[in-house]
Structure formats: C-alpha cells, structure tokens
Amino acid sequence: MSDQNKDPHYDATHKSQLEGMETSNKNLQNIGVELLSVHTDGTVHAKRISGRFRTIKWVVAAMWLTFFLGPYLQWDGRQAILFDLVNRQFHIFGLTILPQDIWVLAMMLLFAALALAATTAVAGRLWCGYACFQTVWMDVFTWLEEKFEGNPNKRQKLEQQPWNLDKIRKKVPKWLAWAFIGFMTGFSFVAYFDPALDLWARLFTLEWTSTETIIILGLAAATVFFAGFLREQVCIGFCPYARIQGAMIDTETVVPTYDVDRGEPRGRMRRPKPGEEAPELGDCIDCNLCVAVCPTGVDIRKGQQFGCITCGLCIDACDSVMEKIKKPKGLIRYASLAEFGGKPFTPFYKRPRVLVYTGIMTFAAVAMIWGLINMSPIDMKVLHERAPLFVQMSDGSIQNKYYAKVVNKTDQLLEAEITVDGPDSLIYIVDEKINVQPGTVGTATLLVRIPKGDIEQTNTPIDIKVQDLNNPQVKETYESMFISP
Amino acid sequence: MAQHNPWPDEGNTGHIWDEDIRELDNPPPLWWMLAFYAGFVMIVFYALYYPTIPWTDSHYKGMTGWTQVEEYKEDYQVLKNWRDQKFAQEEEQLAALPLKEIIENDELKTYAVKTSKVLFGDYCAGCHGAGGQGNPNFPVLADDDWLWGGKIDQIYTALEKGRIGNMPARGMMGNLNDEEVEQVADYVIALANGNGDDASVSAGKAVYQKGMCLACHGPQGKPLAANGATNLTDQIWRFSSERDEVIKTIKYGVMVKKDGELAPNTRNAVMPSFADRLPDAEVNMKRLAVYVHALGGGQ
Known part of the structure; x- marks a missing residue:
C-alpha cells in the first residue's frame, strides 16, 4: 500500500479506513491484506524476562487455578458446581438449572461471546494474550521446560543433540510434569460432570467408566500435545477465534505496536570511528529481543499480524532495553493505528462498535438476571390428549383429557395441587395432590367436563393452575383450550 | 493456454490461463496418500469379513456369519434384560397384587399405564382407536358408558374372556313387523x-x-x-x-x-378373548385393564 501512488490500479475514490488520515506513517502499511511471515523453522523457544506485562500475564493466568479447585467447593452437602448430565440438572452453588431454564445459560454464552468481541475492539486480542487456556497452558508448559532444560539456547542445543542418556534424563522429567498437568486438566474437567471426590475414590479402586477414562486420558493427551508440542501453531493454524478476532480489530483498537517513525532506521549503536560520520539512526537498536521473547515467534516490528496474540511481552522486552540505553520507554507500546495516523484518541465509549457490543452484552446480562430472579421453582406444561380430542359422555357432556406435567425445581418434595378455572359448570377430575420428587417431573391425568349446553364455541379457553400445597405462593398457571365438537 | 511453459520446473500441469494463472499438480501429503491406499487394503478385508457379495439366490455370508439383524436382536436382548431387571419390582407387584390395589397405588398405576401404551397400540387400537376414541361400530373406551361394566375387574374379564354382543332381530320374540x-x-x-x-x-x-x-x-x-x-x-x-x-x-x-x-x-359385536393372544397374557391383561380404566371413564 505504500506504493499506492505508483500503482495504476489504485482507485483514488476508494473509501478506506485511512480516509482523512495522515498516511505517511509506515505503521499504516500493514492495514489490509499482506502476507506476513510466520515462524516455521522448529519450535519457538522464547526467552522469559520480567516486566509489567509478564506480571499481568501471571496474575490473569492464576485465575485458571479456580478451574482446578472449583470441583472441590461444596454447597449444602453436594458439589457446588456440578453439571449433572444424567439427571439433567446443572447445580451452580445454590442454583439448580433444569433443561427448561437452559436459555439462561445461553444468555451467559452470549454475554461471553460479546465480551470477547468488545474487549477485542477496545484492546485487541486480550483473551488470546492473557486468558486463553491455550496460551496460558503453553506459558506454564514452557516455564516448566525452562526449569528442566535451561534457557532457550540450551533448549535449542538439546533439541539438535542426538538422543542419548543425557537428553532422555532431561526430557523425561519434563514430560512427566507435563503429563501431570495434562491429567489434572482432564480430571478437573470431568470433575465438573461427575462429583470430584467420588471420581478420585473410583480412580484408586480402578472403577472409572470407559467414558470417563477416555475423556480424561484423551483430554490429558490433547493438553500435552497442544500446550507442549503444537504450542503457537494452534493459535496460528488451528484457532478460528484467532482469525475472527483479527477481523474485529480496527484502526482505533489499541494493540502492541512498534513505533516505526521513532524506531527506524534501526541499527546497532556504535561509537563512530574517527573521521566517520555518525549514522542517523532511530531508537531501535535492532537487538531482536522483542522477537526473542515472543511466544509465537513473530516480529512485532513488521506491524500488526495474525501471529501476534497481543500478550505485550515484547513491550516488556523493549522497555527493558530502552531503560538500559537511556531512551524513553514505549518504542513498542499499546497504541492504535489512528494514533499513528495523527488522529486524536477516541475513548471506547464514543465508538459505535463498542457501544453496540456493550448494548448486546447489557441485554444478555439483564435477560440473565431477569431469568434468575423470575425462575419459578415450579413449572407446568399441559398436554392435551389428541386422540380423541374430546369424548362425549353418557349424559351428553363433553370431556377433554389433559396430561399436566409438573416440574419440581426445588430440592424438596413438592405436593402439588391442580385446579381448573373456566366456565361455571365445568367440573374436573384429578388426583387430590401429586407428589413430585426434587428435580423430577410429575405427571397427572386431568379430566375436564363441561355440559353440552354450556359450550358456546369449539375452543373454550380454560386456565389450569398448579400450586404447592406447603408453600401456597409457589404457583403457576397454564392457559389451555377445552375442545368440543 | 500458453504453448510454451515459462515455469517448467514448478510441476504445473501445463494448463496456463491469462499469462500466469496455472494449474499446479501438488500431490496430497504422504500421510494422506498412505491413508488413501490403506483404504483400499481395508476394502478387501471388509469385503471378506462382512456379507458383501450377492449371489443370484443367496449371498456371501462373510467370515463370521455376522448380520445386522442378529446384532440388533442381541442388542435388543441386552436392553430387554436391563429393563426387566430395572423394573423387576414393579412387574412383580403387577403380577401379584389384585387389580383394585393396583389402581389405588399411584406409582404402580402410572407404571402400568406407561407400559401399556405400546400394547394398546398393537392389540387394541385397531378397533378402539389409538386413544380409545373408538371407531364407527366399535365402542369408545374413553367415555363413561360401559356395556359390560366399567369397573376394573369387569374390564379385565372383557379382556380375558372376550365379549359377544347379542340382540335378536325384530324384538325378543322376533315378532315385530x-x-x-x-x-x-x-x-x-x-x-x-x-x-x-x-x-x-x-x-x-x-x-x-x-x-x-x-x-x-x-x-x-x-x-x-x-x-x-x-x-x-x-x-x-x-x-x-x-x-x-x-x-x-x-x-x-x-x-x-x-x-x-x-x-x-x-x-x-365381538370382542375376542386376549388370554391366548397377548404375550405374557396374565400380567399384560392386567396392565391393559388398568390402562383402559384410566382412559377417561373407568368406574
């Protein structure tokens, strides 16, 4: 695009994001389609250095500990978070969600999806850089690798070295450590579906079902394979979100960016020899530390690219160098392309894209809260018998048959009473009360009869009501039809 | 299509359009090709192992004589055994208790009704309709009018012995003009x-x-x-x-x-006896009696 003025196919009337921007900045070259190199030669062995973003990364990563600890939380004598598929009940602390209320969980998913979109629009791939299980696990796995095998140079050497006892002695403990994390990952995942303590107990008595065994070991193997061996290739080659998120970034999104104007031309700092003129160099001393620390092996100085997970580690690296050479920090920094294009920074609350995302998020959150507040502990569906729709009785009255299905969402026995409202002469026959066990559905057969002379239309609306006998404010009404010839 | 090939070494097929658009001949990866050939080998084993080849009057039986129907039957048996075991108690009660006690026991009654639906569909619905709604000249079972009585025992008797309606033509003595x-x-x-x-x-x-x-x-x-x-x-x-x-x-x-x-x-007006028609007639007639009784007009 820098050649756009020379390009005969360049359409001057074409409206682009760059419209009205000062485009002389080289950072803007990378908007649009351009192939960028991807690290292809072997495993990326990234250097680890400390810094602000490194700390943030650890803090966010530490939140994943809740994934491992979650299954052991207890609530009212059972596991606090348990997705009980067999009994079709989701327990989340004091809350029990039955299939009827699953839309509340759907709202949660909608919220999470839009949160991903909104954060991406504001500050790039925050999810990828800090929170994603792939990058977090990969981070922990490479941290372990460094503990067992030493710094990147040693690791590189070890890799090239032919197999011998020394190599095995270094590799095997690392693999065991990886395998342990992988196993715990698979185990903890399954422990949200099968009670964790029971799962442990059955591990030691070797009583896991084949499903459990396959899922746990499969997930363990996948964890080791993905986080230990495939690593950044997952982000670059597999992950659809990586590509989708790249498309959700616009010129106003702040992402780790290399300040080309300030950095170029790059070059080593050298004291000029006598008689030689000191070259005019930018602030980038071409130390390549930003590449060395990159977990996906990209060169941020080439601009925003799909290999970049915006983890900010290159910012740490560059800042540490700038500090040493006594130059201002921020040669690589969180900045938007608009900023380099000379436009004033737009706060996120003034950007329509972010506002729309936030609007949908708010909707999802409100719907979820509304759903949780109004979740009735009792639910009734009434099915009208279809064959026959109605029956004529010997006294000429018409009888309809219904099946009332009462769902008990509480954790106590429900004694439900069913009543029917309709025309005055309506009579109904139903069991005095139906006992519904917690978390199950009770069915009652309901017969409703109306004398023939009192039926004015073929479809007479009736209200079928259910009430908890022990707790009269718990009730539900179902509007149904009484059908006659 | 160009006559000469300006890119002789890149392994293209020689098909070139618009100066530089050309069709390359990139073989699939080795692992893919191996899987592809393995597929051919697999077919041979598959063809030998399973009943694959139709003759004119029969077919090749395969190495083990496996058939889909046999497998289905085995699976069905497994399922049936599981079911029989799971509901052994209910089945036992259904067989042992008198009908009047069954319809008073909500759970047992529900069990009997739920397990009767298929039986009713197979043996009764032909005349009485899928929901007991009757058919022209066949009685409705969902109403409260019973020719032979709507008590549970009377319904059972109808199932067990059958019923034959009878009415002389032209009055009892046949003397009406x-x-x-x-x-x-x-x-x-x-x-x-x-x-x-x-x-x-x-x-x-x-x-x-x-x-x-x-x-x-x-x-x-x-x-x-x-x-x-x-x-x-x-x-x-x-x-x-x-x-x-x-x-x-x-x-x-x-x-x-x-x-x-x-x-x-x-x-x-004939209702046949089901004592010899139903499988496991003793308990199934009871089950069906409960079902019919619950259709809407049982007394």
Missing part, C-alpha cells in the same frame, strides 16, 4: 333425547313392551345390570344415532345367526 320396528326406533331416539314420555312416541313405547325389549334394556330403557345391552337413555350410541341405522339394528339384530353363520345385515 316393519311398522312396529320404525315406531320402536322413534321411541328409543326420543328416549335418548329425553322425551320418551311424549304422546307422539307412545306407539313405540307399546312396541317396546310387546317386543320384550325391556328384558335386556330395562323397563325405562336403562339396563338393570351390566349385561351388554346398551343404555337407551344416554347420549351414546353403540352403533349409530341415525334413524335408518337404528331401524337396521332393530330389524336385523346383533350377531344374529342363521344356520350357524351370521345372518346378512346383522350387526357384528
């Missing part, structure tokens, strides 16, 4: 409409006495006991409420036999 048949038909229609005492039907009322209809249908048109005769005063008709059809029923009777065979035009 066509005019009298019409008069008595008008009378029974009036009975159902609630104006059986009307002067206009008094002739029919006299015929009703003369034809000895009251022997089965009762002096007021209402059978004194559940004997298979219809209640003439209610809104439910065993055959049809149309005048012509009522006349036909009276004229030709129900299940009237002549020389050991059914007389022409006579109504057919």
Whole structure:
C-alpha cells in the first residue's frame, strides 16, 4: 500500500479506513491484506524476562487455578458446581438449572461471546494474550521446560543433540510434569460432570467408566500435545477465534505496536570511528529481543499480524532495553493505528462498535438476571390428549383429557395441587395432590367436563393452575383450550 | 493456454490461463496418500469379513456369519434384560397384587399405564382407536358408558374372556313387523333425547313392551345390570344415532345367526378373548385393564 501512488490500479475514490488520515506513517502499511511471515523453522523457544506485562500475564493466568479447585467447593452437602448430565440438572452453588431454564445459560454464552468481541475492539486480542487456556497452558508448559532444560539456547542445543542418556534424563522429567498437568486438566474437567471426590475414590479402586477414562486420558493427551508440542501453531493454524478476532480489530483498537517513525532506521549503536560520520539512526537498536521473547515467534516490528496474540511481552522486552540505553520507554507500546495516523484518541465509549457490543452484552446480562430472579421453582406444561380430542359422555357432556406435567425445581418434595378455572359448570377430575420428587417431573391425568349446553364455541379457553400445597405462593398457571365438537 | 511453459520446473500441469494463472499438480501429503491406499487394503478385508457379495439366490455370508439383524436382536436382548431387571419390582407387584390395589397405588398405576401404551397400540387400537376414541361400530373406551361394566375387574374379564354382543332381530320374540320396528326406533331416539314420555312416541313405547325389549334394556330403557345391552337413555350410541341405522339394528339384530353363520345385515359385536393372544397374557391383561380404566371413564 505504500506504493499506492505508483500503482495504476489504485482507485483514488476508494473509501478506506485511512480516509482523512495522515498516511505517511509506515505503521499504516500493514492495514489490509499482506502476507506476513510466520515462524516455521522448529519450535519457538522464547526467552522469559520480567516486566509489567509478564506480571499481568501471571496474575490473569492464576485465575485458571479456580478451574482446578472449583470441583472441590461444596454447597449444602453436594458439589457446588456440578453439571449433572444424567439427571439433567446443572447445580451452580445454590442454583439448580433444569433443561427448561437452559436459555439462561445461553444468555451467559452470549454475554461471553460479546465480551470477547468488545474487549477485542477496545484492546485487541486480550483473551488470546492473557486468558486463553491455550496460551496460558503453553506459558506454564514452557516455564516448566525452562526449569528442566535451561534457557532457550540450551533448549535449542538439546533439541539438535542426538538422543542419548543425557537428553532422555532431561526430557523425561519434563514430560512427566507435563503429563501431570495434562491429567489434572482432564480430571478437573470431568470433575465438573461427575462429583470430584467420588471420581478420585473410583480412580484408586480402578472403577472409572470407559467414558470417563477416555475423556480424561484423551483430554490429558490433547493438553500435552497442544500446550507442549503444537504450542503457537494452534493459535496460528488451528484457532478460528484467532482469525475472527483479527477481523474485529480496527484502526482505533489499541494493540502492541512498534513505533516505526521513532524506531527506524534501526541499527546497532556504535561509537563512530574517527573521521566517520555518525549514522542517523532511530531508537531501535535492532537487538531482536522483542522477537526473542515472543511466544509465537513473530516480529512485532513488521506491524500488526495474525501471529501476534497481543500478550505485550515484547513491550516488556523493549522497555527493558530502552531503560538500559537511556531512551524513553514505549518504542513498542499499546497504541492504535489512528494514533499513528495523527488522529486524536477516541475513548471506547464514543465508538459505535463498542457501544453496540456493550448494548448486546447489557441485554444478555439483564435477560440473565431477569431469568434468575423470575425462575419459578415450579413449572407446568399441559398436554392435551389428541386422540380423541374430546369424548362425549353418557349424559351428553363433553370431556377433554389433559396430561399436566409438573416440574419440581426445588430440592424438596413438592405436593402439588391442580385446579381448573373456566366456565361455571365445568367440573374436573384429578388426583387430590401429586407428589413430585426434587428435580423430577410429575405427571397427572386431568379430566375436564363441561355440559353440552354450556359450550358456546369449539375452543373454550380454560386456565389450569398448579400450586404447592406447603408453600401456597409457589404457583403457576397454564392457559389451555377445552375442545368440543 | 500458453504453448510454451515459462515455469517448467514448478510441476504445473501445463494448463496456463491469462499469462500466469496455472494449474499446479501438488500431490496430497504422504500421510494422506498412505491413508488413501490403506483404504483400499481395508476394502478387501471388509469385503471378506462382512456379507458383501450377492449371489443370484443367496449371498456371501462373510467370515463370521455376522448380520445386522442378529446384532440388533442381541442388542435388543441386552436392553430387554436391563429393563426387566430395572423394573423387576414393579412387574412383580403387577403380577401379584389384585387389580383394585393396583389402581389405588399411584406409582404402580402410572407404571402400568406407561407400559401399556405400546400394547394398546398393537392389540387394541385397531378397533378402539389409538386413544380409545373408538371407531364407527366399535365402542369408545374413553367415555363413561360401559356395556359390560366399567369397573376394573369387569374390564379385565372383557379382556380375558372376550365379549359377544347379542340382540335378536325384530324384538325378543322376533315378532315385530316393519311398522312396529320404525315406531320402536322413534321411541328409543326420543328416549335418548329425553322425551320418551311424549304422546307422539307412545306407539313405540307399546312396541317396546310387546317386543320384550325391556328384558335386556330395562323397563325405562336403562339396563338393570351390566349385561351388554346398551343404555337407551344416554347420549351414546353403540352403533349409530341415525334413524335408518337404528331401524337396521332393530330389524336385523346383533350377531344374529342363521344356520350357524351370521345372518346378512346383522350387526357384528365381538370382542375376542386376549388370554391366548397377548404375550405374557396374565400380567399384560392386567396392565391393559388398568390402562383402559384410566382412559377417561373407568368406574
């Protein structure tokens, strides 16, 4: 695009994001389609250095500990978070969600999806850089690798070295450590579906079902394979979100960016020899530390690219160098392309894209809260018998048959009473009360009869009501039809 | 297409369009090709192992004689065993308890009803309809009118022994003439409409006495006991409420036999015995009795 003025196919009337921007900045070259190199030669062995973003990364990563600890939380004598598929009940602390209320969980998913979109629009791939299980696990796995095998140079050497006892002695403990994390990952995942303590107990008595065994070991193997061996290739080659998120970034999104104007031309700092003129160099001393620390092996100085997970580690690296050479920090920094294009920074609350995302998020959150507040502990569906729709009785009255299905969402026995409202002469026959066990559905057969002379239309609306006998404010009404010839 | 190939070494197929768009010949990865060839090898084993080749009158049986139907049967047996085990207690109770206790026990009753649906569909719905709604000339089971009684034991007896309806043609003694048949038909229609005492039907009322209809249908048109005769005063008709059809029923009777065979035009009203028809008849008849009793009109 820098050649756009020379390009005969360049359409001057074409409206682009760059419209009205000062485009002389080289950072803007990378908007649009351009192939960028991807690290292809072997495993990326990234250097680890400390810094602000490194700390943030650890803090966010530490939140994943809740994934491992979650299954052991207890609530009212059972596991606090348990997705009980067999009994079709989701327990989340004091809350029990039955299939009827699953839309509340759907709202949660909608919220999470839009949160991903909104954060991406504001500050790039925050999810990828800090929170994603792939990058977090990969981070922990490479941290372990460094503990067992030493710094990147040693690791590189070890890799090239032919197999011998020394190599095995270094590799095997690392693999065991990886395998342990992988196993715990698979185990903890399954422990949200099968009670964790029971799962442990059955591990030691070797009583896991084949499903459990396959899922746990499969997930363990996948964890080791993905986080230990495939690593950044997952982000670059597999992950659809990586590509989708790249498309959700616009010129106003702040992402780790290399300040080309300030950095170029790059070059080593050298004291000029006598008689030689000191070259005019930018602030980038071409130390390549930003590449060395990159977990996906990209060169941020080439601009925003799909290999970049915006983890900010290159910012740490560059800042540490700038500090040493006594130059201002921020040669690589969180900045938007608009900023380099000379436009004033737009706060996120003034950007329509972010506002729309936030609007949908708010909707999802409100719907979820509304759903949780109004979740009735009792639910009734009434099915009208279809064959026959109605029956004529010997006294000429018409009888309809219904099946009332009462769902008990509480954790106590429900004694439900069913009543029917309709025309005055309506009579109904139903069991005095139906006992519904917690978390199950009770069915009652309901017969409703109306004398023939009192039926004015073929479809007479009736209200079928259910009430908890022990707790009269718990009730539900179902509007149904009484059908006659 | 270009005649000469400016890119001879890149392995293109020689198909070149628009100067530089060319078709390359990139083989799939090795692992893919290996899987592809492995597929061919697999086919050979597959063809030998499974019944694959049709002859004219039979087919190749495969190495182990495996068939889909056999596998289905085995799986079905596994499922059935599981089910039998899971509901062993309910089945036992169903077999052991008298019917009256079964319908008083909510859980057992629900179990019996739920497990009867298929049986009812297989053995009963042909005549009585899928929901017991009846069919023309076949009784509705969902209403509260019972020819032979709507108590659970009576329903069971109907299933066990069967029922045969019977009504002599032209009155008990067969002595009613066509005019009298019409008069008595008008009378029974009036009975159902609630104006059986009307002067206009008094002739029919006299015929009703003369034809000895009251022997089965009762002096007021209402059978004194559940004997298979219809209640003439209610809104439910065993055959049809149309005048012509009522006349036909009276004229030709129900299940009237002549020389050991059914007389022409006579109504057919047979409920077969299911004691020999149902599998596991003893418990299944009980189950079905509970189901029919719960259809909407059990007493």
